[in-house]
Amino acid sequence: xxxxxxxxxxxxxxxxxxxxxxxxxxxxxxxxxxxxxxxxxxxxxxxxxxxxxxxxxxxxxxxxxxxxxxxxxxxxxxxxxxxxxxxxxxxxxxxxxxxxxxxxxxxxxxxxxxxxxxxxxxxxxxxxxxxxxxxxxxxxxxxxxxxxxxxxxxxxxxxxxxxxxxxxxxxxxxxxxxxxxxxxxxxxxxxxxxxxxxxxxxxxxxxxxxxxxxxxxxxxxxxxxxxxxxxxxxxxxxxxxxxxxxxxxxxxxxxxxxxxxxxxxxxxxxxxxxxxxxxxxxxxxxxxxxxxxxxxxxxxxxxxxxx
Amino acid sequence: xxxxxxxxxxxxxxxxxxxxxxxxxxxxxxxxxxxxxxxxxxxxxxxxxxxxxxxxxxxxxxxxxxxxxxxxxxxxxxxxxxxxxxxxxxxxxxxxxxxxxxxxxxxxxxxxxxxxxxxxxxxxxxxxxxxxxxxxxxxxxxxxxxxxxxxxxxxxxxxxxxxxxxxxxxxxxxxxxxxxxxxxxxxxxxxxxxxxxxxxxxxxxxxxxxxxxxxxxxxxxxxxxxxxxxxxxxxxxxxxxxxxxxxxxxxxxxxxxxxxxxxxxxxxxxxxxxxxxxxxxxxxxxxxxxxxxxxxxxxxxxxxxxx
Numbered sequence: 001x002x003x004x005x006x007x008x009x010x011x012x013x014x015x016x017x018x019x020x021x022x023x024x025x026x027x028x029x030x031x032x033x034x035x036x037x038x039x040x041x042x043x044x045x046x047x048x049x050x051x052x053x054x055x056x057x058x059x060x061x062x063x064x065x066x067x068x069x070x071x072x073x074x075x076x077x078x079x080x081x082x083x084x085x086x087x088x089x090x091x092x093x094x095x096x097x098x099x100x101x102x103x104x105x106x107x108x109x110x111x112x113x114x115x116x117x118x119x120x121x122x123x124x125x126x127x128x129x130x131x132x133x134x135x136x137x138x139x140x141x142x143x144x145x146x147x148x149x150x151x152x153x154x155x156x157x158x159x160x161x162x163x164x165x166x167x168x169x170x171x172x173x174x175x176x177x178x179x180x181x182x183x184x185x186x187x188x189x190x191x192x193x194x195x196x197x198x199x200x201x202x203x204x205x206x207x208x209x210x211x212x213x214x215x216x217x218x219x220x221x222x223x224x225x226x227x228x229x230x231x232x233x234x235x236x237x238x239x240x241x242x243x244x245x246x247x248x249x250x251x252x253x254x255x256x257x258x259x260x261x262x263x264x265x266x267x268x269x270x271x272x273x274x275x276x277x278x279x280x281x282x283x284x285x286x287x288x289x290x291x292x293x294x295x296x297x298x299x300x301x302x303x304x305x306x307x
Numbered sequence: 308x309x310x311x312x313x314x315x316x317x318x319x320x321x322x323x324x325x326x327x328x329x330x331x332x333x334x335x336x337x338x339x340x341x342x343x344x345x346x347x348x349x350x351x352x353x354x355x356x357x358x359x360x361x362x363x364x365x366x367x368x369x370x371x372x373x374x375x376x377x378x379x380x381x382x383x384x385x386x387x388x389x390x391x392x393x394x395x396x397x398x399x400x401x402x403x404x405x406x407x408x409x410x411x412x413x414x415x416x417x418x419x420x421x422x423x424x425x426x427x428x429x430x431x432x433x434x435x436x437x438x439x440x441x442x443x444x445x446x447x448x449x450x451x452x453x454x455x456x457x458x459x460x461x462x463x464x465x466x467x468x469x470x471x472x473x474x475x476x477x478x479x480x481x482x483x484x485x486x487x488x489x490x491x492x493x494x495x496x497x498x499x500x501x502x503x504x505x506x507x508x509x510x511x512x513x514x515x516x517x518x519x520x521x522x523x524x525x526x527x528x529x530x531x532x533x534x535x536x537x538x539x540x541x542x543x544x545x546x547x548x549x550x551x552x553x554x555x556x557x558x559x560x561x562x563x564x565x566x567x568x569x570x571x572x573x574x575x576x577x578x579x580x581x582x583x584x585x586x587x588x589x590x591x592x593x594x595x596x597x598x599x600x601x602x603x604x605x606x607x608x609x610x611x612x613x614x
Contacts, residue, residue, distance in 0.1 A: 017489075089488040182324075184512070185530045205491070206513040209527060216427040216605050220516060220525035223492045262608060270584060292450045299522050299606050302562045 001270050002041045002244045004113045005032045006132050007080075007122025007145075007235075008102055009046040009070060010079040012276060013095075017087055017094070018228040025056050027079060028122035028145070034280045035239025035267040037063040038288055040246040042118040042239075043113045045069040045132075046220030047101040049271075054284035059281050069113045076101035082204035089230045089272075090204040107132050114138075118246040120238055121165070133164045141252055143167040143200075143242055145234070153179050163195040172201040172209075188278035198257060200241070202234050209230050210261050217258050222269035222295055229275040233268045236280060266291045308346045308551045311420045312339045313439050314429025314452075314542075315409055316353040316377060317386040317400035320402075325392055331583035332363050334386060334451070340541035341545025341587045342574040344370040345595055347545075347553040350420045352439075354408040356383035363393035366588050376420045379529050394568050396579075397511040398420060421445075425553040427545055428472070430454050433464040440471045441452040448559055450474035450507075450549055452492040452541070458485050470502040476545050479516075487495045492518070494589040507548070507566060507571075510539050517568050527601055529576035536582040540575045543587060547574030547595075573598045 010027030014020060029044040036042045043066045048056075052072070060067050069165055082096035089141045107128060121129040121140040123146055133142055142165040150158050151174065158178070162168055168175075168191050172184055181187040188199040188211035199211040205227075209218040241264035248256045297303065317334030321327060336351040343349045345583040350373045355363075367374050383460070389403035412433060412505055426446040428436040430453055440449055449472040457465050458481065465485070475482075475498050479491055488494040495518035508519040512534075516525040548571035555563045573595055580586045604610065 079543075089489075158472075168411045183534060185532045189532075202352060203513060207525070207527075209530070211530075212597050215610060216530045217610075218514070218527035218530075218605065220514075220527075223518075223525075225490060225492045225496075227490065251496060255608070258608050258610065272515075296608055298525065301562070301603055301606075303522060303524075303565060 001113070001114045001246050001249070003036055003042070003118045003120070003242060004043045004109070004116035004136065005029045005036070005043060005120040006045045006128070007032065007120070007123055007124055008079050009044065009048050009052070010081055011051070012096040012231055013080075013082040014045070014229055014275060015084040015235060016089065016229050016232050017085070019275065021275045023080075026276055027230060030060070030277065031235035031271065032120060032122060032239040033060060033065045033282075034063055034277055035271070036243030036246070037065050038267075038283070038285050039240075039263070041066060043110075043116065043244070045071075045107050045109055045113055045264050046059070047076070047105050049073055049101045050077040052078045056176050059277060063281065066112075069110050071108060071109070073101040083231070085230065089227055105293040109135055118142070118242050120242050121145065121161070121237070122235060126154050128162040129161040130157065130164060133161065134247070139164045140244060141242075143169050143238065145169050145238060146174065148174060156288045159194060162191065166195055167198040167200065167232075168196050168242070169200040169202065171234070172203050173295030175199065175201055184209070185216075202259070203236060203267050204230075207258050208237065208261060208265060210257060211287055212254060212257065214254050217261060219261055219265045219295065219299060222265055222271060222291065223298075224269060227272045230272045231276065233272050236271035237264040237268040238263040262292050262295055265295060308421050308553050308556075308607045309350070309419070310343055310425045310427070310549060311416070311443065312336045312351060312424035312427040312429055313352040313414050313435070313469075314345070314431055314603035315386050316351065316355050317388055318358070319538055319588060320387075321343070321536055321538050321582060322391040323396065323536050326582060328587045329595040330387075332366055333388065333537045333539060335542040337367070337579065337584065338587075339427060339546040340367060340372045340579070341370055341584055342543040343550030343553070345590070345592050346526070346547075346550030346570070348373060349550070350376050351424065352414050352416055352420055353404060354378045354380050354383070354412050356380055356385040365415065370588065376415070377489055377509050378415060378416050380408040385417045390538070392537065397532055399538070404420055406494065409521075416442055425549050427549050428468070429542060429545070433457050433461050433468040436468040437464065437471060441466065442466070448473045449547075450476050450545065452476050452545060453481065453486060454570060455481060466501060469498065474505040474507065475503050476507040476509065476541075476548070478541070479510050482506065482508055489543060491516070507568070509544060511537075515544065515568060515572060517564060519561060521561050521565065526568055526572045526602065526606060529572055529598065530605075531576060531580060534579045537579045540579050543577040543578035544571040544613075547571040569599050569602055570595070572602060588595065
């Protein structure tokens with residue numbers, strides 16, 4: 001049981017109709033690691049600058065995240081993203097992106113990171129994803145995220161990276177764009193034809209759908225009356241999803257994948273309740289399991305008797 | 308067990324990326340009635356013109372729909388809608404609307420229609436919905452649909468109509484617009500505060516969510532590789548939903564509502580596979596139940612053993 005994630009470690013400035021924050025701890029590898037930390041041992045791999053200090057490391061270390069492979073680039077600044085959301089929280093508006101140390105990111109994996117059972121290639125340049133995948137030869141399950149930028153500018157590289165992973169986790173619009181197929185079921189099949197055995201379509205507040213060769217499974221987003229900041233929801237989903245898979249000692253079968261979808265949904269739902277990592281960093285496993293059972297009850301035809 | 312629906316009976320000309328049809332049988336009351344006909348006795352109430360002939364009546368009668376309350380307006384023309392869809396089948400583009408006999412529609416209900424156990428007020432002017440509701444005093448469950456036009460031009464009337472029904476069935480965007488609340492869970496609660504015990508949020512290809520005072524339930528759209536014409540999907544959903552409820556002799560409890568959501572989802576999925584009423588008019592109850600069981604299997608955490 002061990003999980004490695006390669007991706008951004010960042011500061012985010014975010015404004016939503018429900019508040020704003022300056023330079024919060026963020027980035028795909030951070031949201032992913034915190035979510036996965038409730039299930040397994042996680043090693044984030046990514047670069048930070050001098051501005052990344054003890055306070056930031058402490059948020060990760062308090063959750064048991066192993067920070068050995070966070071690379072401190074002397075004299076550099078960490079990746080920075082500024083954005084805002086209007087009332088439609090499904091749409092992020094980017095106000096500023098400063099790649100900083102992330103621009104020249106060349107992932108350096110320790111032997112422990114390379115030995116991971118499960119690997120998550122967060123949204124980074126697909127040639128890097130491909131190279132990291134090749135180094136982690138022991139991984140029994142690798143998942144990959146990406147974005148429209150790479151579909152548009154590095155599609156062949158992305159297709160080559162996808163061919164080497166077991167699972168693709170993308171927004172449904174990205175799956176359509178990648179395959180040029182407007183029907184999601186057909187688009188997911190086209191992705192599986194490239195190699196992966198599973199495709200997870202993230203659908204924002206509508207939840208997420210899992211396509212495999214064996215079947216189809218879907219979960220709604222957990223219904224919340226207070227959503228404050230959706231930043232990191234997708235990576236929290238991936239962290240819950242792959243963390244749950246890694247905690248599974250048996251075969252990664254259809255039932256494991258469905259349970260993992262549930263934990264992904266639950267972690268994403270906690271993530272969006274407050275800004276940045278605020279909610280997940282003080283979450284408990286008991287709260288996670290309680291919400292998982294609530295989600296199960298919400299998706300069964302036979303409702304549970306009232307408690 | 309009897310179900311009355313008041314709404315449009317129409318001819319539709321539709322173009323999608325997958326084909327086109329001229330002057331197909333359509334309209335809310337037609338799609339609803341055909342879907343509900345697999346579960347119970349249905350009486351559509353609505354006006355048609357001289358252009359509505361034996362061929363159209365036959366489609367309904369072959370499915371056992373009771374056409375006595377379809378009002379033939381001599382010298383008039385039936386409601387006509389023309390529209391098209393691009394690759395995003397969630398968005399209908401209207402090219403032409405001719406209300407014709409529907410412009411002066413004043414619902415005339417026979418004693419049998421008035422005695423319905425379940426009533427569906429399809430999308431018509433809300434004062435008419437209110438008046439029909441008042442006449443059907445025996446109905447144990449009434450559901451109402453509406454549209455952005457009435458939210459914008461007759462909101463007070465619509466709120467008064469909603470106060471008299473058990474269930475509102477709207478697109479999620481309409482629920483948000485009606486309540487001025489961007490969060491769907493809050494918006495659904497605001498609708499229930501007006502009176503209804505249940506709110507169904509239709510979410511296009513993402514499926515549908517059920518909000519009640521007791522809980523939350525959601526189903527994905529049934530995954531289809533071939534969707535040809537989404538026209539009538541919402542009314543087919545409502546027909547499956549209320550038809551299933553009406554076939555339920557016991558209390559209309561949470562379990563009945565959830566099962567009804569399943570049948571609504573299944574009927575909508577058949578509807579969109581072909582143009583207009585083509586698919587549903589030759590559907591069988593066996594096909595419906597088979598897809599219902601497939602949908603159940605797709606939404607359980609524990610997948611069924613392979614058949």
